[in-house]
Amino acid sequence: MSRAVEESNRAMLRARDAMDRAYAQPLDIPALARIAHVSSAHFIRTYRATFGETPHRYLQRRRVERAMYLLTQTDRDVTDICFAVGFASLGTFSRTFHRIVGESPTAYRRGRAPADVPTCFARAWTRPSSFG
């Protein structure tokens, strides 16, 4: 019995790794279920029992996390980022982003300075300007 659980865990983990690795691809449940070698219905049920959320929800969180990264680390526009992380429509992206993060992609970007530059630069260059 326990060996079966371990095999199932590894199959679910392989599918989760695929979402982490290939989040920008048009991954759907049948494709993920194939990676885990189970039927779609069984996959959704077992994944949720293993990791506490549905595979769909996990993939959305991964895509939103990557979008958060691109919003703060690059100057690509929001539409570009939406498609780059695997969303098929800007409406779905914006709704999902807001539900998970609590603010819109644009507001999120505005509220955060890009990392990886010295703090003195970030403070100087991202301070709201009262002139010009």
Add this chain to the structure above:
Amino acid sequence: MTMNAISRSQIYVLDQDEALDFYVGKLGMEVNTDADLGFMRWLTVNLPGDPEREILLEKPGPPALDPATAEQVRELLTKGALGGYLFMTTDDARKTYEDLVGKGVEITDEPTERPYGIDFGIRDPFGNKIRIGQMFPRG
């Protein structure tokens, strides 16, 4: 008192022979010590040329752990939720990546250039996470 080296680290594996196939056969590590202590098989590996840093490949089970606890460890390991996390460095991340892909190693993320270097992630056959990085000089 000054400690001066990290000489051994430990990860759990479900099967020590399968672990050797992976860590030696695919990652190219060397067996450092393989000793039957009776109560356990002491199995360590190291990277070639670096025998001072060993990884103990330990199988969870009695008598160290009661059977129920060992089952919990195995379950967490196979969910990828156990702490075992190895970081290794390479001279050429992209070449190492291609080599490991060719050997059928499971990739968790592909080589990415970051401020600190180029790195990618793989998973061992049991669920342990491994990162391999080509680090840029610091400073």
